[in-house]
Amino acid sequence: MAYITGSSDVILKLGKSVIRRYRKSDAEAIVAAADSHLVSEYMTATFPSPYTLQDAVNWIDIAGQEGSLFFAICTFDSDIVIGGCGFQHLTGEQSRTKVLGYWLSPRYWGQGIMTEVISSLSSWAFEQLPTLLRIEATVIEENRGSIKVLERAGFHHEGTRRMAVFKNGRIHNVLVMGLIRHEWKDFVEVKTGGVAE
Ligand SMILES: CC(C)(COP(=O)(O)OP(=O)(O)OC[C@H]1O[C@@H](n2cnc3c(N)ncnc32)[C@H](O)[C@@H]1OP(=O)(O)O)[C@@H](O)C(=O)NCCC(=O)NCCS
Numbered sequence: 001m002a003y004i005t006g007s008s009d010v011i012l013k014l015g016k017s018v019i020r021r022y023r024k025s026d027a028e029a030i031v032a033a034a035d036s037h038l039v040s041e042y043m044t045a046t047f048p049s050p051y052t053l054q055d056a057v058n059w060i061d062i063a064g065q066e067g068s069l070f071f072a073i074c075t076f077d078s079d080i081v082i083g084g085c086g087f088q089h090l091t092g093e094q095s096r097t098k099v100l101g102y103w104l105s106p107r108y109w110g111q112g113i114m115t116e117v118i119s120s121l122s123s124w125a126f127e128q129l130p131t132l133l134r135i136e137a138t139v140i141e142e143n144r145g146s147i148k149v150l151e152r153a154g155f156h157h158e159g160t161r162r163m164a165v166f167k168n169g170r171i172h173n174v175l176v177m178g179l180i181r182h183e184w185k186d187f188v189e190v191k192t193g194g195v196a197e
Pocket residue numbers: 038039040042043102103104105108109110111112113114115116137138139140143144145146148149
């Protein structure tokens with residue numbers, strides 16, 4: 001994993017993808033990647049379906065706001081957007097928690113791309129945000145691939161919000177997955193045989 005600093009809009013260069021800030025020119029690629037019920041099925045209702053060009057333009061504006069931690073996942077070689085990832089801020093007494101979200105174009109599933117993104121992006125957040133204590137993600141119970149990528153990054157299943165989601169005529173339990181700063185450090189240390197600083 002390489003951290004990029006300076007004026008570049010690239011956040012992380014990984015083995016299988018690049019994480020960078022969104023650009024105005026990304027709108028069509030976002031639609032091509034995101035406009036699929038396979039993607040929206042397990043996302044919250046704020047993720048548009050169908051996903052239009054205007055939705056993409058709006059998202060690029062939101063992600064471009066000061067302090068935003070929403071990023072594009074791009075192909076390593078051609079720099080085309082194939083997914084999104086990032087953190088939602090919480091306020092008040094929860095401000096030292098960030099909520100992780102992510103999605104990938106179905107064309108690229110099953111290649112280990114998100115496993116690498118979640119693991120690296122979580123490390124990036126703990127290193128870049130010294131006051132951050134906790135990253136959490138909520139996942140519909142049937143979304144086994146998503147649970148797997150979180151577990152591989154060291155997230156723990158902290159509880160289940162039973163029947164929390166009613167979507168497309170079906171009721172779902174939702175798993176709360178969390179990663180605490182000190183667990184992350186221990187996890188990275190064990191995984192790499194080194195220390196996370
Ligand atoms: C979930 C998602 C991000 C995974 O991305 P990905 O790049 O395909 O994930 P990876 O390839 O790194 O790893 C997924 C793992 O889960 C496994 N998996 C996928 N579906 C599975 C299922 N139904 N049951 C069990 N394992 C499953 C894959 O086989 C893979 O494991 P492996 O490497 O041992 O083969 C992607 O499927 C996606 O964007 N889904 C739609 C949006 C979404 O659900 N976002 C998350 C909301 S919480």
